[in-house]
Amino acid sequence: MKNPFFILLYIFFIIIILPVLLTIGIYKDNIFKEEVVQNKKIESLNIKVYNSKEDKVETMNLEEYLYNVVASEMPATFNEEALKAQAIAARSYVFYKMENGGDKIPQHKGAVVCTDHNHCQEYLTIDQLKKAHGQDWMEKLWPKIKKAVDDTRGKVLVYEGKTIQPLYHSTSGGKTENSEEVFSAKLPYLRSVDSPYEQGSPKLVSNVKISKNDFVNKFKSNDIVISDNIKKDIKILSRTEGGSVKEIKVGNKVIRGRDVRKILNLNSSDFEIKVSDNYVNIITKGYGHGVGMSQWGANGMANKGYKYDEILKHYFKGVKIEKKY
Structure with a gap:
């Protein structure tokens, strides 16, 4: 006669253990298939x-x-x-x-x-x-x-x-x-850093030469009045950590450097203004928002x-x- 213990163990394996193992296998297979499908989607995003x-x-x-x-x-x-x-x-x-x-x-x-x-x-x-x-x-x-x-x-x-x-x-x-x-937001990863290897850039330094009349008229069209004494009416008040003009007094107003950039269509907001007898020379460094x-x-x-x-x-x-x- 066969040992009852082994018969019971065999029945326990068939009824309890085997279904669990099959379920786990199916579950893992489904996960694998799902991951493959997901990866396939991402690969062809x-x-x-x-x-x-x-x-x-x-x-x-x-x-x-x-x-x-x-x-x-x-x-x-x-x-x-x-x-x-x-x-x-x-x-x-x-x-x-x-x-x-x-x-x-x-x-x-x-x-x-x-x-x-x-x-x-x-x-x-x-x-x-x-x-x-x-x-x-x-x-x-x-x-x-x-x-x-x-x-x-x-x-x-x-x-x-x-x-x-x-x-x-x-x-x-x-x-x-x-x-x-x-821009308006202060982002921790967008901090001012040195950028020392830009010598090859064709717009590292640029010079814009504008007649005094044109210079005055460009600001006048933006409701900013400049007197005949341009040198006296232009004064840079502050600069950013990166070197751009932050605030500048232009005639009867104090405006931002990036506003001047827009008005005069400059390459950047990092600029110097030099007034000669008949012209205004604007020397800019860089190109873009910086x-x-x-x-x-x-x-x-x-x-x-x-x-x-x-x-x-x-x-x-x-x-x-x-x-x-």
Whole structure:
């Protein structure tokens, strides 16, 4: 006669243990399948882009969208490490918009971002890039742009677990600006830092020469009255940590340096005004708002041997690079 103990153990295994093991196996398999599906979705992440020139919303693969953005925003002749830094900044911009209601912005018409460079990132189509640079550029430098994006695939900048607002500009003039000096928000990762390697920038220093009459009339059209004694009526009162004009007395008013930049159409808010007999000379340093990453500074750092992560962590304080997919 068979041992009753083994019979009972066999029945217990069949009734209790085996169903549990099968359930666990199915559960794990479902999780694996779900993860595969999720990863598959992320690997082919598509975004909605509002084409402002054609007034329509288009669905684009994020990485393919970034090829055109990087090619439009930064010279393809730049060092590969600078292009990689630009690619991560551009990708971070998209994720920031995705996480902060970019599709709710009226100008986007339901899309996450738009192609208007005054509102979002610069985006030129393949045909526009060919027209701007020629077929030789497409053959030699377009692959370089694509490689910079591909080599950083899925990587974004985060601060305390959240994707940052990755502002960037052409040239800082030697030092970047704190965000609150230019925009309303004070952000901990957008702090003023030195940008010493911008010597190659064609707009590192610029000189605008305006006749005294034109100078006076430009301000007059903005309800600012300047007397004939321009030298006496212009006085810089304060500067930002980055060196830009913060406040300036112009005639009968005290205004911001960035207002003067707008009125006179200057390259930046970091300027000096010199008055001669018949003309007003305005010497500006840098090009753009000056907050975040200097593109020419990034290229200068890359040419000095810095890698893309070192460049990004220099211009964006306290950030980490996170791989989203």
